[in-house]
Amino acid sequence: MITYIASVLTLGTIFAILALALNVRYGWTGELDISLFAFVAIGAYVSAVTTLPPSKLPLPNHYILGLSQPFLLGVAYAMIVCGLLSLLVGSIALRSLRGDHFAITTVATTLIIYAVISQNTYIFNGFAGVYGLPEPFNGMLDLGPDGYSLFYLGLCLVALLLVYLFLERLYHSPFGRALRSTREDEVASAAFGRNVYWLKLQGYAVGGVIAGMGGALLAHFLTAFNPYAWDTAEVFLLYAAIFVGGVGNQRGVLMGTVFVIVLIQEATRFLPLIPGHADAQSAIRFILIGLLIIGVLKWRPQGLLPEPRARDPRTLAPVERTAALAGGAHESS
Amino acid sequence: MHVLTAIVYILHTGAKGGGGFLNDFLLAIGFGLITASILALSTVALSLQFSVTNIPNFAHGEIMTAGAYGAWVTQSVTHNVFLAGVVACVMGGVLALFLNSAILAPFARSGAKRLVLFILTIASGLVLQHVILLIFGGANLPYSLPSSPARRIGPFILTDRSLAIIGAAVVVMVGVHLILRYTKFGKAQRAVADSRELARVSGIDSALIVRLTWLMAGAMGGLAGFVLGVSIGSLTPTLGYTFLLVVFAAAIVGGIGKPYGAMLGALLIGLAMEVSALYLPSDYKLVVAFAFLIVTLLIRPSGLFPSFQGARA
Numbered sequence: 001m002i003t004y005i006a007s008v009l010t011l012g013t014i015f016a017i018l019a020l021a022l023n024v025r026y027g028w029t030g031e032l033d034i035s036l037f038a039f040v041a042i043g044a045y046v047s048a049v050t051t052l053p054p055s056k057l058p059l060p061n062h063y064i065l066g067l068s069q070p071f072l073l074g075v076a077y078a079m080i081v082c083g084l085l086s087l088l089v090g091s092i093a094l095r096s097l098r099g100d101h102f103a104i105t106t107v108a109t110t111l112i113i114y115a116v117i118s119q120n121t122y123i124f125n126g127f128a129g130v131y132g133l134p135e136p137f138n139g140m141l142d143l144g145p146d147g148y149s150l151f152y153l154g155l156c157l158v159a160l161l162l163v164y165l166f167l168e169r170l171y172h173s174p175f176g177r178a179l180r181s182t183r184e185d186e187v188a189s190a191a192f193g194r195n196v197y198w199l200k201l202q203g204y205a206v207g208g209v210i211a212g213m214g215g216a217l218l219a220h221f222l223t224a225f226n227p228y229a230w231d232t233a234e235v236f237l238l239y240a241a242i243f244v245g246g247v248g249n250q251r252g253v254l255m256g257t258v259f260v261i262v263l264i265q266e267a268t269r270f271l272p273l274i275p276g277h278a279d280a281q282s283a284i285r286f287i288l289i290g291l292l293i294i295g296v297l298k299w300r301p302q303g304l305l306p307e308p309r310a311r312d313p314r315t316l317a318p319v320e321r322t323a324a325l326a327g328g329a330h331e332s333s
Numbered sequence: 334m335h336v337l338t339a340i341v342y343i344l345h346t347g348a349k350g351g352g353g354f355l356n357d358f359l360l361a362i363g364f365g366l367i368t369a370s371i372l373a374l375s376t377v378a379l380s381l382q383f384s385v386t387n388i389p390n391f392a393h394g395e396i397m398t399a400g401a402y403g404a405w406v407t408q409s410v411t412h413n414v415f416l417a418g419v420v421a422c423v424m425g426g427v428l429a430l431f432l433n434s435a436i437l438a439p440f441a442r443s444g445a446k447r448l449v450l451f452i453l454t455i456a457s458g459l460v461l462q463h464v465i466l467l468i469f470g471g472a473n474l475p476y477s478l479p480s481s482p483a484r485r486i487g488p489f490i491l492t493d494r495s496l497a498i499i500g501a502a503v504v505v506m507v508g509v510h511l512i513l514r515y516t517k518f519g520k521a522q523r524a525v526a527d528s529r530e531l532a533r534v535s536g537i538d539s540a541l542i543v544r545l546t547w548l549m550a551g552a553m554g555g556l557a558g559f560v561l562g563v564s565i566g567s568l569t570p571t572l573g574y575t576f577l578l579v580v581f582a583a584a585i586v587g588g589i590g591k592p593y594g595a596m597l598g599a600l601l602i603g604l605a606m607e608v609s610a611l612y613l614p615s616d617y618k619l620v621v622a623f624a625f626l627i628v629t630l631l632i633r634p635s636g637l638f639p640s641f642q643g644a645r646a
Contacts, residue, residue, distance in 0.1 A: 115620050286459055
């Protein structure tokens with residue numbers, strides 16, 4: 001029982017880290033990123049091949065590297081590789097491609113990465129994936145299953161806390177404010193001398209680095225990783241969490257994560273099983289996610305905990321109303 | 334056609350072992366034409382709907398899937414292929430109309446941004462896909478029509494079914510062209526695509542044109558899903574979703590919002606995917622399509638083909 005509760009909480013914590021990562025990419029830069037799970041997967045694989053011994057699988061099954069390094073180095077490599085990959089993908093996708101074009105490019109990128117990783121058995125052993133990952137620190141701790149599951153939960157919570165504190169600082173830093181200004185009004189931000197492309201690229205990379213960290217934690221929690229462990233549609237679960245909680249706001253995103261996990265991920269487990277229908281639970285889960293996204297956008301687009309706005313209500317109210325009207329008419333035409 | 338003859342000539346003289354490679358190549362071109370036909374049906378619908386409504390519809394794949402499942406159910410009950418095709422069209426059209434009226438139009442009226450509308454289509458697609466999963470389950474539903482004889486037409490070997498698919502695509506493409514160029518409805522569509530406000534000022538019922546466009550695009554999407562399911566030979570709830578990115582690739586290569594460009598984009602992507610399968614493992618077909626997509630977005634986001642005068646619908 002302790003193991004079960006700890007595993008639910010651990011997955012929830014990792015999920016919260018991923019939601020915070022996506023919130024930097026979507027909530028701060030305003031660009032709809034659908035590729036997050038590609039970075040989670042790359043982070044997971046990189047940390048796996050860093051900690052695993054060299055591949056002894058019979059060819060053509062094989063995984064690259066196999067460095068037998070400690071867990072923390074695996075996490076560090078995962079973050080570095082995901083950061084670099086984010087810069088590469090972002091430099092293509094953000095170059096004059098914004099809005100829906102950006103979103104479609106990120107979907108295409110994800111599917112390319114998915115196709116290459118799952119079809120090529122030489123890089124990360126294709127569909128069979130990597131398995132038998134060492135349990136971090138358990139070599140020296142030597143805990144039983146219950147104790148270790150609690151220890152790993154603690155580890156993930158520490159990671160979440162570090163990410164949260166880092167992002168809170170970043171949010172209020174000049175970089176964070178400049179980045180959010182590009183989300184609000186690209187032209188105005190550029191007119192004030194901001195390099196919109198570079199700011200958004202940095203935001204995209206920060207999200208990628210955190211996603212890589214989440215991926216590493218996920219892989220070592222599961223102690224195995226293969227293409228079945230990441231479905232591109234899972235990213236919409238994260239979006240549901242972000243929309244429910246409040247786009248852009250770290251605390252809101254954490255609250256949305258709890259809400260979505262409790263309501264959708266865990267509650268649907270207790271639905272009566274339909275005999276001979278293995279997909280019913282996951283189908284209902286995704287139907288709820290879709291309806292939740294539509295409902296929140298309709299009735300509470302700012303989320304449960306809206307992002308606090310720094311503005312002067314005395315001067316801005318009438319101007320903003322006019323601007324909103326003009327902007328709305330322009331967008332819908 | 335001249336280009337094709339030239340390629341055939343080069344391959345003929347260049348091939349070492351006689352006609353083996355050439356045969357494979359022509360076979361690939363034949364498959365490419367079928368893929369391109371299915372793609373064209375779907376892409377023209379997506380592109381036309383985008384040009385008139387200005388919403389990139391991510392639920393288009395699910396509209397295709399729904400059309401395919403509708404056709405499958407009809408055919409299981411009535412054993413009539415034509416009725417199945419009609420039901421696919423109706424299914425797609427009604428769903429697209431519902432998507433617009435129930436979800437998108439209220440948001441658009443209150444001035445929602447395009448990105449929000451795009452997210453709404455993603456969420457709607459997610460719901461629809463998993464409703465289909467809930468009803469029919471995730472297993473492959475075999476959907477095979479009685480096998481048809483293969484015949485040799487020029488250099489290609491095609492079955493009657495493939496010919497029917499290509500024929501249907503050609504008929505629909507010509508139909509779209511005639512509607513856009515010569516009917517009042519087509520003129521109104523082009524006017525709304527150019528500027529909804531100006532169209533309204535000149536007495537066009539923009540909202541009606543938008544609704545009819547969704548209906549038309551949905552019907553074509555449903556038909557495309559039916560044809561896709563038949564040509565693959567089985568249905569899964571992700572049938573349209575997996576195909577959708579290829580459709581977007583063709584639409585963007587042709588210039589999104591340009592129905593005529595969409596036809597060319599579909600032809601290019603369809604041929605490129607099947608011909609690439611000669612050199613690469615066939616699982617990389619999708620990668621080839623996405624490579625075209627990304628390169629187009631980088632070098633010419635408005636589409637690889639020049640705009641024809643007045644061809645923008």
